[in-house]
Amino acid sequence: MIRREAVRVIQEERNGYTLQAGLPALRERVASDYPHLSLSTDQVIITAGSQEAMYLALLTLVETGDEVLIPNPGFVAYPTITQMAGGTPTFYRLPAANDFSFDLDDFKAQLTAQTKVVVCTSPSNPTGRTLTNEELRGMAQAIEASGSAAFVISDEIYRDLYFTGARPGSISEHYPRTIVISGLSKSTCMTGWRLGWILGDAAVLRACHLLHGYVTTCAATVSQKAALAAWSDEAVQARRQIRATFHERRDHLLASLRGAGMSCVTPEGAFYTMVDIRRYGSSIEVAEAMLETGVVTVPGNAFGSEGEGFLRVSFCADMPMLTEGVARMSAALKRNL
Amino acid sequence: MIRREAVRVIQEERNGYTLQAGLPALRERVASDYPHLSLSTDQVIITAGSQEAMYLALLTLVETGDEVLIPNPGFVAYPTITQMAGGTPTFYRLPAANDFSFDLDDFKAQLTAQTKVVVCTSPSNPTGRTLTNEELRGMAQAIEASGSAAFVISDEIYRDLYFTGARPGSISEHYPRTIVISGLSKSTCMTGWRLGWILGDAAVLRACHLLHGYVTTCAATVSQKAALAAWSDEAVQARRQIRATFHERRDHLLASLRGAGMSCVTPEGAFYTMVDIRRYGSSIEVAEAMLETGVVTVPGNAFGSEGEGFLRVSFCADMPMLTEGVARMSAALKRNL
Numbered sequence: 001m002i003r004r005e006a007v008r009v010i011q012e013e014r015n016g017y018t019l020q021a022g023l024p025a026l027r028e029r030v031a032s033d034y035p036h037l038s039l040s041t042d043q044v045i046i047t048a049g050s051q052e053a054m055y056l057a058l059l060t061l062v063e064t065g066d067e068v069l070i071p072n073p074g075f076v077a078y079p080t081i082t083q084m085a086g087g088t089p090t091f092y093r094l095p096a097a098n099d100f101s102f103d104l105d106d107f108k109a110q111l112t113a114q115t116k117v118v119v120c121t122s123p124s125n126p127t128g129r130t131l132t133n134e135e136l137r138g139m140a141q142a143i144e145a146s147g148s149a150a151f152v153i154s155d156e157i158y159r160d161l162y163f164t165g166a167r168p169g170s171i172s173e174h175y176p177r178t179i180v181i182s183g184l185s186k187s188t189c190m191t192g193w194r195l196g197w198i199l200g201d202a203a204v205l206r207a208c209h210l211l212h213g214y215v216t217t218c219a220a221t222v223s224q225k226a227a228l229a230a231w232s233d234e235a236v237q238a239r240r241q242i243r244a245t246f247h248e249r250r251d252h253l254l255a256s257l258r259g260a261g262m263s264c265v266t267p268e269g270a271f272y273t274m275v276d277i278r279r280y281g282s283s284i285e286v287a288e289a290m291l292e293t294g295v296v297t298v299p300g301n302a303f304g305s306e307g308e309g310f311l312r313v314s315f316c317a318d319m320p321m322l323t324e325g326v327a328r329m330s331a332a333l334k335r336n337l
Numbered sequence: 338m339i340r341r342e343a344v345r346v347i348q349e350e351r352n353g354y355t356l357q358a359g360l361p362a363l364r365e366r367v368a369s370d371y372p373h374l375s376l377s378t379d380q381v382i383i384t385a386g387s388q389e390a391m392y393l394a395l396l397t398l399v400e401t402g403d404e405v406l407i408p409n410p411g412f413v414a415y416p417t418i419t420q421m422a423g424g425t426p427t428f429y430r431l432p433a434a435n436d437f438s439f440d441l442d443d444f445k446a447q448l449t450a451q452t453k454v455v456v457c458t459s460p461s462n463p464t465g466r467t468l469t470n471e472e473l474r475g476m477a478q479a480i481e482a483s484g485s486a487a488f489v490i491s492d493e494i495y496r497d498l499y500f501t502g503a504r505p506g507s508i509s510e511h512y513p514r515t516i517v518i519s520g521l522s523k524s525t526c527m528t529g530w531r532l533g534w535i536l537g538d539a540a541v542l543r544a545c546h547l548l549h550g551y552v553t554t555c556a557a558t559v560s561q562k563a564a565l566a567a568w569s570d571e572a573v574q575a576r577r578q579i580r581a582t583f584h585e586r587r588d589h590l591l592a593s594l595r596g597a598g599m600s601c602v603t604p605e606g607a608f609y610t611m612v613d614i615r616r617y618g619s620s621i622e623v624a625e626a627m628l629e630t631g632v633v634t635v636p637g638n639a640f641g642s643e644g645e646g647f648l649r650v651s652f653c654a655d656m657p658m659l660t661e662g663v664a665r666m667s668a669a670l671k672r673n674l
Contacts, residue, residue, distance in 0.1 A: 048385040048389075048531065048553045048556075048557070049553060049554055051551070051552070051553055051554040052385075052552060052553050055551060055552050055553075077551055080551060081551050084548075084551065192557060192558030192559065193557055193558070193559060194385065194553065194554070194555070194556070194557040211421075214388070214392060214414055214417060214418050214421065215388070215389060215392050215552060215553075216385045216386060216388055216389050216392075216531065216552075216553060217386055217388040217531070218531070219385075219531070220385070220529060220530055220531040220557045220559070220560050221529030221530070222529065222530060222557070222559055222560065223557050223559065
């Protein structure tokens with residue numbers, strides 16, 4: 001008799017459905033980016049964007065009462081999904097006073113025996129700061145030493161957008177119990193295609209696969225086939241070009257902001273800076289005043305208490321638009337606040 | 338000051354993100370198919386396939402301890418997602434002894450004060466049977482009379498594949514607290530595009546929208562733009578053609594099965610029939626024997642206890658393939674069982 005699992009897989013193939021975990025060729029390419037993990041294709045799932053990957057990771061790992069240790073400031077979805085899963089969000093500070101750098105001592109102080117998951121985002125949304133290899137190693141050793149046996153979710157969605165000499169490291173190089181989530185939205189400007197992935201520990205990925213089948217079934221086949229191009233020589237070239245473009249925009253935005261008397265963070269990656277608006281009011285008040293002058297920012301407190309007093313400002317727009325935006329911000333700050 | 342909600346929406350638009358609920362033009366077209374509900378576009382969300390719609394509906398409606406009343410046999414995901422949400426699946430029988438017809442008396446007997454959701458699937462997967470307008474009205478009246486104030490999830494994914502004179506009705510025409518889920522996979526053969534939707538009650542849809550943002554963010558923009566074509570005159574024509582093709586295949590499959598001495602259900606919609614294999618063994622044993630002869634079926638017990646003793650056989654394949662499949666099934670049954 002044929003195994004029942006085989007019945008399921010063969011039925012899917014014969015009926016012309018895409019295998020739920022994604023095109024094998026695409027999963028192989030994703031796995032090839034993490035040679036140090038020696039992944040089988042079963043340890044990679046293609047998701048409907050990295051948002052689904054994040055959802056699957058947290059819903060799979062977090063049980064009622066578990067703590068999820070999240071960067072503050074950090075991406076807004078982490079604490080919310082943690083609570084949906086019945087977990088408790090806890091936070092390690094990336095202190096504004098130190099340009100949102102990683103603070104190993106604070107990180108160690110927040111680790112507890114209940115820490116089930118640690119979220120590591122490098123480069124960071126909202127700050128654009130990256131963790132050095134030494135910091136990643138320090139984080140890994142601190143988790144090992146805590147005895148919590150926590151998993152790390154390494155959110156690497158911005159990892160191909162960097163303005164330093166070399167691509168930022170992945171904590172998966174230092175900590176084996178790492179679940180990586182990422183996708184093509186940022187590195188190849190494919191936001192609307194909803195093409196992400198999740199990879200790592202075989203048992204965790206088996207559970208994620210099961211959940212994935214009930215949440216979305218699979219990522220769109222059109223997007224999956226288009227995604228294969230992201231590992232071509234042409235795409236390597238395109239990513240280099242995208243990095244150069246954002247590097248130029250970053251330098252232009254920082255110079256413009258500082259030229260207008262505003263203080264801001266120098267990001268090593270992603271496409272954001274944090275602008276200090278503490279002397280003008282709360283981040284929500286100032287963000288709303290900016291909106292009235294036609295400049296869209298995100299109030300820093302949306303990313304946690306440590307972001308209060310800052311605005312997240314993106315440099316996705318082209319240089320004339322950035323010039324205009326800074327001029328309007330500057331005028332509004334002088335006029336209204 | 339501008340409302341905070343407006344900040345969020347404008348930020349999404351300015352950053353070039355697709356609005357999470359989907360293209361307004363697409364949501365308007367979907368709403369236009371349900372004139373009796375007078376839906377605003379806020380009451381429609383475009384999802385990454387109807388599977389996500391089903392997930393959102395159940396996760397939003399079901400609290401711990403709630404009962405979800407599900408057809409037996411019925412699609413496998415309903416009881417599983419119900420349990421993920423902390424609910425208890427309960428079942429109303431579509432009795433095999435009566436060709437899997439709706440049984441109003443059994444339905445009434447299963448309704449309780451704890452029934453929070455009733456799942457209605459017409460045409461049915463796996464049986465292809467549809468509920469008449471009278472049956473839909475009977476179901477609606479029974480729920481009203483029970484005082485449970487349950488929501489109905491009406492799974493209409495196969496509603497455009499029918500072989501009777503008129504399109505099957507929707508229970509939303511008879512029961513106001515209906516949440517409809519559907520998509521383009523079956524009606525326009527767009528399975529791989531992952532394009533579905535959910536619509537209905539404004540408060541439920543607001544909660545679904547919030548969850549949707551954390552589960553997938555949005556459906557792929559490519560798929561959403563392609564989906565606009567599904568409301569063109571050409572697409573109306575294509576659906577008519579698809580129905581005619583499946584009608585022909587259905588008649589051919591039924592004649593072939595019956596010609597070979599097998600008993601099977603006459604489906605009014607979808608693209609499945611249920612073949613009675615009770616005298617040959619359990620549905621899993623017979624399905625595995627079929628697989629060994631190269632014919633893929635699904636054992637009826639996968640859809641619930643009422644499906645035991647049957648195989649779900651699809652007529653997606655072309656007519657020569659259906660002829661060959663039935664010949665192999667017939668030979669295998671005679672030889673092995």
